[in-house]
Amino acid sequence: MIHLRENMGADELAAVLVPARLESLIDQSEALTLEATGGLVTYSRKIFIPLTRLCRDVCAYCTFATTPTRAGAAFLSRDEVLAIVRAGERAGCREALFTLGDQPEARYAFARSALQALGHETTLGYLREMADMVLAESSLLPHLNPGLMGIEDYRALRGSAVSMGIMLESTAEHLCDRGGPHYGSPDKIPAARLASIAAAGEAAIPFTTGLLIGLGETRAERIQALVAIRDLHRRYGHIQEVIIQNFRAKPGTRMAHHPEPSLEDHLWTIAAARLVLGPEMAIQAPPNLHDPAAVGALLRAGVNDWGGVSPVTPDHVNPEAPWPEILALTKATAAAGRQLHDRLAIGPSHARDPDRWVDARLAPRVRRAVDARGLPRNDDWFAGQGKDVPVVGTSGRLASPAIETVIARAAAGDDLGEADIVRLFSASDADIPAIVSAADRFRAEIVGEAVTYVVNRNINYTNICLHACGFCAFSKGSTRSERGPAYRLDFDEIGRRAAQAVARGATEVCLQGGIHPAYDGNTYLNVLAAVRAAAPTVHIHAFSPLEILHGATTLGQPIEDFLGDLKAAGLATLPGTAAEVLDDEVRALICPDKLDTEQWLDVMRHAHGIGLRSTATIMFGHADTYRHWARHLLRIRALQADTGGFTEFVPLPFVHMEAPIWRKGKARSGPTFREALLMHAVARIALYPLVPNIQTSWVKMGPAGAAKMLEAGVNDLGGTLMDESITRAAGGLNGQEFGPAGMAALAASIGRPVHERTTLYRILPENRPAPVGVRL
Structure with missing residues (x-):
């Protein structure tokens, strides 16, 4: 050594x-x-653009540099450069490498006169024009080797x-x-x-x-x-x-x-x-x-x-x-x-x-x-678009000892550290099958073979919001109408939709909305009252920690007291949204005016403390890194170890198309399919055995993508949703409802049984009567 x-x-x-x-x-x-x-x-797949081979240096080993009598033209023309660029694009190149002699105008009048004819005094000036042309005319990114500067x-x-x-x-x-x-x-x-x-x-x-x-x-x-x-x-x-x-x-x-x-x-x-x-x-x-x-x-x-x-x-x-x-x-x-x-x-x-x-x-x-590693995206799959899913991983090879060690420690019940989880997310193609296989083993051990889902309806009661989260294409200011009109459902309409959901077989309504400037804590209590009056038996899954915090603050109540009032009014469980990524480094970039990491965790700790269980989510693939993902998982695991209140973990890939932060050039184009696959599998491993259920979002992943997740540690397909609108607002194309027949077909495609469940994962009888008018 x-x-x-x-x-x-x-x-x-x-x-x-x-x-x-x-x-x-x-x-x-x-x-x-x-x-x-x-x-x-x-490696970089590139084209080589020798803009000029004239050089003021005379290195004893160089055959690139030449003299005016041998050079032909002093510089490549615009058309010659563009022809190389076009050939490179056809061959899938990403880099345009400009290589050239060092300041040839300092040695050769031939170079000076050629530059003058091109409208430049220096080689660097012409280089800049040609590099700008590459940027304007192609998808290639220039790298410049012009010598001493x-x-x-x-x-x-x-x-x-x-x-x-x-x-x-x-x-x-x-x-x-x-x-x-x-x-x-x-x-x-x-x-x-x-x-x-x-x-x-x-x-x-x-x-x-x-x-x-x-x-x-x-x-x-x-x-x-x-x-x-x-x-x-x-x-x-x-x-x-x-x-x-x-x-x-x-x-x-x-x-x-x-x-x-x-x-x-x-x-x-x-x-x-x-x-x-x-x-x-x-x-x-x-x-x-x-x-x-x-x-x-x-x-x-x-x-x-x-x-x-x-x-x-x-x-x-x-x-x-x-x-x-x-x-x-x-x-x-x-x-x-x-x-x-x-x-x-x-x-x-x-x-x-x-x-x-x-x-x-x-x-x-x-x-x-690029993806979160800084490496190029190599497929055209994007969250929310329903494209064919790419093949991920290299079959037939053993995983590296480092990956096997991390998996073995997780299987033994050891807490993984941040570096361990980052290593899993950074896995090579050869290691991915081992991670996916381990996640699937952990899933089978904890919850068995059944795929589950819940029949539910989303009721997004307003899209007007005080906050300006960079990832959100759903919310509107009270007077803005871009991406569709702003709206606010009245209590009667909220109740009508809840009753209609029950009539169609829903056991759950999921209620979330923007933080409307006119809302206070009483608004959320009135929403619950409207639902409970119209649909007395339905499970009310409602209000993100952001809404809970807003309601408690506006009434001047401690969070625990406000949660108690909500529970008494009919609230049964909380969705784990507004988590995005539980790291304030990321939150400062994507939702700086929203509740911070500790506030989110605090709301959930209080909810679990009074018997309200909740989901947990992560919305990933924007301005985050694998280090942030690892910290998020560790924070979820730590709270679960304390309270046991999370029913499931739900990865939500960032849908980029209409997101303001992406349109401003401040976010990646969502996760790659590789990253989405690893998020589901690594979550199963990192949260093992504390969080029993890992859910995939068919809205974000598409049915084909969701099927792949079911082979990577996932056991739940979430809700049928009926009126999904948040992903649609962001540019998603995967539909607003995915019924029980679709769920069954999806599970059957990978040879797994399927069961309808309640929000709290009680399996419902297979042949229970369908309500009149239900559309399955």
Whole structure:
């Protein structure tokens, strides 16, 4: 075991790492990599746009840079760039990588005159125009590699790209001496490159940098370069990936006969980079610069990113080394026990926080394109839309030991920690079947095989609300009419709908509404009176903790006293809505004027304390992360351990289409199907055995999606609803009612029996008489 302290300097690190055995370095590096990534390896599906091959530098190993006599045109034209972009879109690319020589106008009059004809004074000006064109004309996101820049250059280009980069290559100054590979190349002076990387940090640019090894530097000098990158990243947080690239000798260059670094030397440097830079850093090695058989060794050494791989354009910097086919790279990565997943030009850690790292006009494009990991959505399934469900998970493979350990601890009844639950949500495709299977086993153990549902009616008595929750497309201000008119049902109409529900076979009415400015606690008591008068036997499931808090506050009553009055007036159970995500970090973004986490939990604690049971929900997939989901589940579990008052847990995927927060570009496009599947399964595992029932929302998931959830720990399909309107207001298309026949057919599709239940999960007789006029 190699022991490193956090703030060791380059000399100290070199003294430890340089003489270390390669296998020891690799073992430790691989363990760190797997701990942080769970076996996920990323790459960017890109096009390569060589905007100009003219350069003021004369590096001794470069075949990309050329001269005016050989260049043809100095710059690619707009049409040439657009043609590459169109080809990339057809091939499913997401990144437009602009690579170009460094300030060619400083060396060549040919470049200056070409720029003038294009309407620009500098290469950076033309680069900005072309990057803006890519953004305007395509779905691709630009990444820029224009060479040495200062902070004003970065700021000028920040709105035109989601990331940029420059290779540090080395901090060994002797490489710039006469006869060295960087002699005569002013942009390769180490201090200048470090200053440029620092300026990118000041400008908050997600940044790619790295080492080019084998130029004549020592291993100790490589450690110096890695420490310089480490220290810059600690200062600014902007380094999204570090490339460890091996020198390749190219015919026709001054270094054509210079020895190339061996695979072992490359592996040593990758492992050293992992140990110096830590488990969270993305370490990249080009997959096309070694024999394909080296893929497994590179991954073991610490690689977790293959960089840009293009199905369209060649590697213009290493034209002798064609890109591997993406399918072949996927198979080679899988053969090494890892899972390949594409990413955007901006790496996942920075994509998760676009407000900090991306220009305001680009942040919505990034946010809408990714899941909670910061990785691209790879299917067209969205909550509420009823699309065909995608296949999730890789069959036929054993789960990783870390996942199996978490599942075993849960099965033993141990409380899982936040990190355990985050690990489950972050599972690779190979681990997902094990999580789903465990959730299904836990379900069978606790509640058996039966699928249950309740016949109920939603009565949303007003959509006028004092609050302005960013996720809500249902609520209206008292004078606004967007997305349909504002309304308020009178008490007679509420009672009429309750009686009608009972006549159609409902055993429950679910009553919720906006926080109307004219409502006080007496309003909620009057709603109960209206329902009880019209439908004396119906179970009243009503009032979110937000409504309870509002009612108690307006009457100046303690919450427990107001709940007691509601119970005496006929309230039987509470819906667990208004929870959204029980973490105030998220609530500050999506519902800042709503009750906070502790207030929600406090209302539920008081309700359970006087014998009112409730559901619990989570509304997920917007501005939240797996860490927030884990905290929510832990808070539900802790309260359940104290009170036992939750009857069920209900995941509610965010329906984004009409949500104000999404329309403003401040939310993701709901969870992916993978995330929805994991939410149901992980909830079953994390809440085991305390919460007996996990419910799926057929409105959010669609019937086909709900069927998949029934195989992932879910045992309940919720209510038939009759008049669902909240999801419909948000753009959902899955209908307003799903009757008993539909419930039965859905359960039968996966070979499970189905039973109608009451709100409190008492199974009702199968052949009880249907009321006159009921439509089944």
